[in-house]
Amino acid sequence: MATNYGGHTSGDPTVSEVGEAATIAAIRAAAPSEVNGDDAAVLDPVPPNSRHVATTDVLVDGEHFRLDWSTPFEVGAKAVTQNFADIQAMGGRPTAVLMSLSAPGDLPVSVVTGIARGMSATAAPWGVELVGGDVVTSRQLIVAVTAIGVLTGPDPALTVDAARPGHTVVASGVIGHSAAGLALLEYFGSREAVPDDPVLRDLVSGHCAPRLIVGRGTVARAAGMSAMTDNSDGLVHDLTTLAHRSGVHVDLDGASLTPDAQLYYAAEVTGGDPWEWVLTGGEDHTLLGTTDREPPAGYRVIGEIREAGEGEPVTVDGQRPVYTAGWDSL
Amino acid sequence: MATNYGGHTSGDPTVSEVGEAATIAAIRAAAPSEVNGDDAAVLDPVPPNSRHVATTDVLVDGEHFRLDWSTPFEVGAKAVTQNFADIQAMGGRPTAVLMSLSAPGDLPVSVVTGIARGMSATAAPWGVELVGGDVVTSRQLIVAVTAIGVLTGPDPALTVDAARPGHTVVASGVIGHSAAGLALLEYFGSREAVPDDPVLRDLVSGHCAPRLIVGRGTVARAAGMSAMTDNSDGLVHDLTTLAHRSGVHVDLDGASLTPDAQLYYAAEVTGGDPWEWVLTGGEDHTLLGTTDREPPAGYRVIGEIREAGEGEPVTVDGQRPVYTAGWDSL
Numbered sequence: 001m002a003t004n005y006g007g008h009t010s011g012d013p014t015v016s017e018v019g020e021a022a023t024i025a026a027i028r029a030a031a032p033s034e035v036n037g038d039d040a041a042v043l044d045p046v047p048p049n050s051r052h053v054a055t056t057d058v059l060v061d062g063e064h065f066r067l068d069w070s071t072p073f074e075v076g077a078k079a080v081t082q083n084f085a086d087i088q089a090m091g092g093r094p095t096a097v098l099m100s101l102s103a104p105g106d107l108p109v110s111v112v113t114g115i116a117r118g119m120s121a122t123a124a125p126w127g128v129e130l131v132g133g134d135v136v137t138s139r140q141l142i143v144a145v146t147a148i149g150v151l152t153g154p155d156p157a158l159t160v161d162a163a164r165p166g167h168t169v170v171a172s173g174v175i176g177h178s179a180a181g182l183a184l185l186e187y188f189g190s191r192e193a194v195p196d197d198p199v200l201r202d203l204v205s206g207h208c209a210p211r212l213i214v215g216r217g218t219v220a221r222a223a224g225m226s227a228m229t230d231n232s233d234g235l236v237h238d239l240t241t242l243a244h245r246s247g248v249h250v251d252l253d254g255a256s257l258t259p260d261a262q263l264y265y266a267a268e269v270t271g272g273d274p275w276e277w278v279l280t281g282g283e284d285h286t287l288l289g290t291t292d293r294e295p296p297a298g299y300r301v302i303g304e305i306r307e308a309g310e311g312e313p314v315t316v317d318g319q320r321p322v323y324t325a326g327w328d329s330l
Numbered sequence: 331m332a333t334n335y336g337g338h339t340s341g342d343p344t345v346s347e348v349g350e351a352a353t354i355a356a357i358r359a360a361a362p363s364e365v366n367g368d369d370a371a372v373l374d375p376v377p378p379n380s381r382h383v384a385t386t387d388v389l390v391d392g393e394h395f396r397l398d399w400s401t402p403f404e405v406g407a408k409a410v411t412q413n414f415a416d417i418q419a420m421g422g423r424p425t426a427v428l429m430s431l432s433a434p435g436d437l438p439v440s441v442v443t444g445i446a447r448g449m450s451a452t453a454a455p456w457g458v459e460l461v462g463g464d465v466v467t468s469r470q471l472i473v474a475v476t477a478i479g480v481l482t483g484p485d486p487a488l489t490v491d492a493a494r495p496g497h498t499v500v501a502s503g504v505i506g507h508s509a510a511g512l513a514l515l516e517y518f519g520s521r522e523a524v525p526d527d528p529v530l531r532d533l534v535s536g537h538c539a540p541r542l543i544v545g546r547g548t549v550a551r552a553a554g555m556s557a558m559t560d561n562s563d564g565l566v567h568d569l570t571t572l573a574h575r576s577g578v579h580v581d582l583d584g585a586s587l588t589p590d591a592q593l594y595y596a597a598e599v600t601g602g603d604p605w606e607w608v609l610t611g612g613e614d615h616t617l618l619g620t621t622d623r624e625p626p627a628g629y630r631v632i633g634e635i636r637e638a639g640e641g642e643p644v645t646v647d648g649q650r651p652v653y654t655a656g657w658d659s660l
Contacts, residue, residue, distance in 0.1 A: 038420065038487070038489045038490055038491075038559075039385060039415075039416040039417075039419035039420055039490070039558075039559055039560060040383040040384060040385035040416045040417055040419070040420045040422065040477075040479065041383060041384050041385065042381055042382075042383050042420065042481065042487045043381055043382040043383065043384060044381070045379070045380065045381050048378035049375070050375065051372055051373055051374070051375050052372075052373040052376075052382060052478070053370040053371060053372050053373065054370060054371050054373060054426060054428055054461065054462060054476070054478055055369060055370035055371065055428070055462055056428040056429070056430045056462055056463060056464050056474075056476055057430070057464045058430040058431075058432055058464045058466045058474070060432060060466050060467065060468045063466060063467055063468070064466070085369075086369040086370045087369075087370055089368075089369035089370070090368065090369055090370045090372065092370065096384060098384055098385070098386040098476055099386070100386045100387070100388040100430065100474040100476075101388075102388055102390055102432075102472050102474075131384065132384060132385055132386055133386060134386050134387045134388050134474075136388045136390050136393060136394070137390065137393055138390045138393070138470055138472055139469055139470045140468055140469045140470060142432050142468055142472055142474075144386075144388070144430040144432075144464075144472075144474035146384070146386055146428055146430075146476040147370075148382070148384055148478065149370065151372065157368070157372045159368045160368055160369070161368075228369075229368075229369055230369060
């Protein structure tokens, strides 16, 4: 019996039925790019004083997504989003995406093209294309994406080690929405069972395909921010990394992190705690930065940087956070 | 019972035992790079008139390597080699490597660090480091590598669509050795069972970790070669792609492809046909180019480009090759 890839099996031909060449042709049709199709992709030249940045992330079926919860389009979108978030978190602008797809032979080609379409559509607002890739057979569907970006001009990249006491901590983007969406999917057991309510559906979408705001990374670098990262493994978890790498203490302002109405609503439905989602939920890809200036447009203050002390690297209003866990991939 | 990863299980701690942070720390120690360790890697600036090239390839345990045949070091080396071959085949110089590792939780950390050491050691002669990566849990060991390279100067990239009638076909590197090595492993059933003979052992090594000659791609571009690719899926297979993409016919010179003494020796041992290895064996990553000039140093003539006709896209001395199959990943 064929594996049920989230119901995406309605008689569609599989990758092993059509073979490598036809699968690659289908991907190219779903995510067209002029530069895709040779041994390697040739990227556009960049201004002389530029440096490139590069990052890679893997999404594993059953670990980072479920095809009975997410559409293939959303899986592709999420893979691009989390890589572009890392490019943004350096203050960079994405310029290219490459995909390595490991697929079981019985995977319908329509799932592959759905993933490619999600990548292409998510990259398009940045002026970026899927420029290369590889497709192989494996026992589990695994989507590995590499994003390349550019840092234009001589300003430094925004790294996690440059926060200094006296800087404010700023954020751009929602916090806790992806975790709330996951909690809703787990509570109702399937996506179809989630009530047809725009607030709840939006949170679920925010988990299956979190959204980035185009250009916030370059804005942060142009505005002279000091350190930056993104909320991929959990707010406290990722800021703990920043605290350790910068040799500082992060004190968050509890009032600024108060869960929004959407989170309280989802918590009422599921019986969850919205503060857990805010403090430990990852995959929002909220940009988290530090600065000694006014926060740039689109950023709000959520805390401040202090001298490193003996206690917790990250506190909320001076206290140990009530939740501190974060995502561990292994 | 723990999976036996080719005998690499002698009580070593596993990735799930040590967790993500310690596994990543072990990879960084095995493949050190100053720029690895933030949301994304920042690459060195390149000369103003440069373009970047990028490529990605996946190696799946049981499909592209076997840990009872290859050491982890060789798996990492092979992953870098096949990506660098693609950069070379564009006429480029590799500048960075990123690795996405999907690993079963019971995989020993020593296997992961072995792979990383193989990558680092293979990239080192090019002045290239492992600058970034991701490690996740999966049911099967999968190594996805992305290589970035640079094309310096205004000359065009060496693509597969630029061969023209009258050009000669040239090659740099061995042809058929990887396939002979694979045949030896299949014939003897294990690496240990392969006789301790330098010729046979060298062919097996050439399969488990094919070797590139540093700089042959930039030499080819500097010498004004027209088209280029590498022998990754099989000589006839890859030249058929070049023939179709360039709209030409490739006629190979049989005498120049005559299997060497090593291949004849291996064929005598295994009962195989060395011509099959030459014509259809992939993964040698031999550079295959076309030129209207004298072949540059390190390249030998193996055929010529003619007008496309009605018949086979690739012939040997005007005849259909006796073997034409190639590797299909799906």
